[in-house]
Amino acid sequence: xxxxxxxxxxxxxxxxxxxxxxxxxxxxxxxxxxxxxxxxxxxxxxxxxxxxxxxxxxxxxxxxxxxxxxxxxxxxxxxxxxxxxxxxxxxxxxxxxxxxxxxxxxxxxxxxxxxxxxxxxxxxxxxxxxxxxxxxxxxxxxxxxxxxxxxxxxxxxxxxxxxxxxxxxxxxxxxxxxxxxxxxxxxxxxxxxxxxxxxxxxxxxxxxxxxxxxxxxxxxxxxxxxxxxxxxxxxxxxxxxxxxxxxxxxxxxxxxxxxxxxxxxxxxxxxxxxxxxxxxxxxxxxxxxxxxxxxxxxxxxxxxxx
Numbered sequence: 001x002x003x004x005x006x007x008x009x010x011x012x013x014x015x016x017x018x019x020x021x022x023x024x025x026x027x028x029x030x031x032x033x034x035x036x037x038x039x040x041x042x043x044x045x046x047x048x049x050x051x052x053x054x055x056x057x058x059x060x061x062x063x064x065x066x067x068x069x070x071x072x073x074x075x076x077x078x079x080x081x082x083x084x085x086x087x088x089x090x091x092x093x094x095x096x097x098x099x100x101x102x103x104x105x106x107x108x109x110x111x112x113x114x115x116x117x118x119x120x121x122x123x124x125x126x127x128x129x130x131x132x133x134x135x136x137x138x139x140x141x142x143x144x145x146x147x148x149x150x151x152x153x154x155x156x157x158x159x160x161x162x163x164x165x166x167x168x169x170x171x172x173x174x175x176x177x178x179x180x181x182x183x184x185x186x187x188x189x190x191x192x193x194x195x196x197x198x199x200x201x202x203x204x205x206x207x208x209x210x211x212x213x214x215x216x217x218x219x220x221x222x223x224x225x226x227x228x229x230x231x232x233x234x235x236x237x238x239x240x241x242x243x244x245x246x247x248x249x250x251x252x253x254x255x256x257x258x259x260x261x262x263x264x265x266x267x268x269x270x271x272x273x274x275x276x277x278x279x280x281x282x283x284x285x286x287x288x289x290x291x292x293x294x295x296x297x298x299x300x301x302x303x304x305x306x
Contacts, residue, residue: 001082004050004090007109013050013088016118018042019110021052022126026071027080029185030123030156030163035084037153038121047118051086053077054094060215061094069217071165071172071184075271076191076216103129107142121151158182175220175279189229189275190216192256194267206296208240209267211256211274218254223280225303228258229273235260238296238303239274242283259296261304278306 004010010017020038024031035051042049055074059067072080074091081089092098106129111117120139128134136152143150156163163183171180172188180188192211209228221242228235237260243253258274280299286292 001086002088007113010113013048015115016047017050017114018047018119019050019052020121022123023057024053024077025057025165026168027077028163028168028183033156034121034123034153041119050088050090051081052090055091056094058094061099070215071168071217073191100130103134103138111146117148119149124152124154169217172217172219187275189273191271191273194270194272196268206259208257208259219276221283223299225277225280225306227275227277228260235263237261238299
């Protein structure tokens with residue numbers, strides 16, 4: 001997949017260009033409908049499909065103190081979009097300057113640099129431009145002015161519920177992985193980078209990978225049987241989500257700690273994609289680290305059976 005970093009780089013693609021535009025946090029079934037519709041139309045008209053998204057999530061810039069947790073950090077989102085078979089991805093840096101761009105100017109930039117822009121495909125509620133003043137209705141008017149078609153994808157529903165990133169976040173937060181997976185079209189996972197910790201797990205006989213996640217939505221605190229993808233391989237283990245109350249006395253960071261079975265190598269700095277297979281027990285405080293180690297051994301035994 002070719003990844004572009006500026007609208008000007010659309011010049012390098014053979015036209016006509018068919019673009020699917022959105023934040024696409026989670027790349028859920030609704031987002032997939034937008035992307036696949038655009039790709040199908042491009043194929044039917046011998047065009048070039050391009051997915052256009054933004055980094056970081058606009059809410060992180062516009063309301064950083066009240067931004068939602070993400071379903072997918074940018075690198076995770078890009079990987080999921082690549083898995084859909086997308087050939088061209090444009091990732092636009094979203095900052096205060098870009099946020100101040102009027103919707104008409106944004107469209108003008110696309111029209112100017114595509115060769116030519118034939119179609120824009122978005123979700124039915126997509127908004128864009130300064131103050132979110134751009135919407136599907138304005139986009140259609142601009143399309144008529146500049147000679148490109150506009151497709152608004154109606155909402156996708158699962159079991160009578162409209163698929164949305166907000167609904168999926170709520171499902172994950174409640175630990176309802178089945179509901180989340182139904183709307184995502186895949187199991188919910190967290191992509192994190194392994195960072196160095198205090199190495200207490202190693203001292204207890206259960207070395208753990210501490211994941212530095214990227215503002216993703218965590219499930220409820222507790223211990224889970226889990227799987228992790230590392231370099232294409234699937235490793236099984238136990239994950240702890242929470243604050244490690246037995247060993248932390250201050251106000252700690254909420255972490256995902258992962259003990260992977262039969263892994264005997266340094267993976268600091270590596271990215272792990274973690275899937276929560278089954279909830280085992282709540283996080284709890286133990287009298288001492290020996291009691292903690294005994295419970296971890298029981299958790300490992302149960303998770304191996306699962």
